[in-house]
Amino acid sequence: MIDASSPRTRRHQRTQQAILDAAREIISREGVAALSMRAIAERIDYSPAGLYEYYGGKDEIIAAVCDDAFDQLTQALRSTDPTLPPADYLRECGVNYVRFALENTDAFLLMFTNAPLAAPHPMPVEAMLRQSPAFMVLYDAVQRCVEAGIFTPRPDYDVLAMAVTCWQMVHGMAMLAVTIMRNQPPNLGAYRRSLEVLQAGIAAQ
Amino acid sequence: MIDASSPRTRRHQRTQQAILDAAREIISREGVAALSMRAIAERIDYSPAGLYEYYGGKDEIIAAVCDDAFDQLTQALRSTDPTLPPADYLRECGVNYVRFALENTDAFLLMFTNAPLAAPHPMPVEAMLRQSPAFMVLYDAVQRCVEAGIFTPRPDYDVLAMAVTCWQMVHGMAMLAVTIMRNQPPNLGAYRRSLEVLQAGIAAQ
DNA sequence: AATAAAATCCGAACATCATTCGGAAAAAGA
DNA sequence: TCTTTTTCCGAATGATGTTCGGATTTTATT
Known part of the structure; x- marks a missing residue:
């Protein structure tokens, strides 16, 4: 069982935050239409598939934003x-x-x-x-x-x-x-x- | 030069109207997210490619709606x-x-x-x-x-x-x-x- | 009536998208 | 050290908008 304050959990949360930060930046700089899983992934040096480890999908990222x-x-x-x-x-x-x-x-x-x-x-x-x-x-x-x-x-x-x-x-x-x-x-x-x-x-x- | 009131022009306008009617119906019945060129085409027995003869693209259809x-x-x-x-x-x-x-x-x-x-x-x-x-x-x-x-x-x-x-x-x-x-x-x-x-x-x- | 031109329509293809899956690599636990 | 869990990704799937070459139909010209 992972401690809520363990290094791994903190890294996980930092990545979740980085995803949201990237999403917000894309939205404010290029508009909502430019928001895509690929654009987010590219901005934080991940693959699109990797994002699914942190959010269930694009709709969930938008909901969090x-x-x-x-x-x-x-x-x-x-x-x-x-x-x-x-x-x-x-x-x-x-x-x-x-x-x-x-x-x-x-x-x-x-x-x-x-x-x-x-x-x-x-x-x-x-x-x-x-x-x-x-x-x-x-x-x-x-x-x-x-x-x-x-x-x-x-x-x-x-x-x-x-x-x-x-x-x-x-x-x-x-x-x-x-x-x-x-x-x-x-x-x-x-x-x-x-x-x-x-x-x-x-x-x- | 085609007469604005010629049968061909009237048929063209009827098809344009059918496209908009189909788009409106999809929007009101299933929501904006369900609107697609394929969905519109299917509803009026056209192919998606055929719609481009009447509107420049999906954005133009949305603008007309x-x-x-x-x-x-x-x-x-x-x-x-x-x-x-x-x-x-x-x-x-x-x-x-x-x-x-x-x-x-x-x-x-x-x-x-x-x-x-x-x-x-x-x-x-x-x-x-x-x-x-x-x-x-x-x-x-x-x-x-x-x-x-x-x-x-x-x-x-x-x-x-x-x-x-x-x-x-x-x-x-x-x-x-x-x-x-x-x-x-x-x-x-x-x-x-x-x-x-x-x-x-x-x-x- | 025949021929040429224009319009109509479509299958297939391309590029992009969201999402899933199998699997490799890294991290954590025993 | 070995096993388990987590992380991450390439490739694939299905869906989307759009384009292109071409077949068919309609209209105009001869």
């Missing part, structure tokens, strides 16, 4: 300055969501066109949302606004619904930014303005 | 009841945007992950937006709200910016609906509620 990217998205949201006033904090969380997408355009597109297809069994919406760390950052930001008296939950429009509205908006901005608007210079000021408009609408409920 | 889908999206938006009061009309345009995505999940995903990569040369944002018929329906709906006194354009938040905000929101809803939320029952009421919140925010500017 997406998992890491979701973690990084969560970190990007959590990096928002917590000392900001609640409304500013929520808005800047949103801006960080879009900024992450702008800085990782192909990975972001991959995250939201690949991973969902891997969704196993359906579950209640709320349970599914609460399992998403990135969403929970937005939810907590909305909760701060409620606690500050800026937002007032209603029977037909609770905190969860408010958070979903915010997610819909920032996700729309991000998806448009990495697709239709991909050749346009990013305008964070315009994003900020739209978020202020939305937050004004939530506040007016 | 997306063009048609954008036309259908525009039609779905234009089908909104024009006799509705301006605010209701704008909201229902948004709901129709999401409904279209829900009814054409794989095609919608393809539209917004394939076509953008084909964007040639950069142009001013406003010019690019005005070239999109679907966006112009949203723009006109916002304009109606302005003319009805419901929205008031500001120097830093004009009609175009308002329309972009609305597009960001409905696009976010649609993209989440066809990816992360794809296994959830659609909730048009919740979409409608979010749109009301946003429109309240625009009205409050």
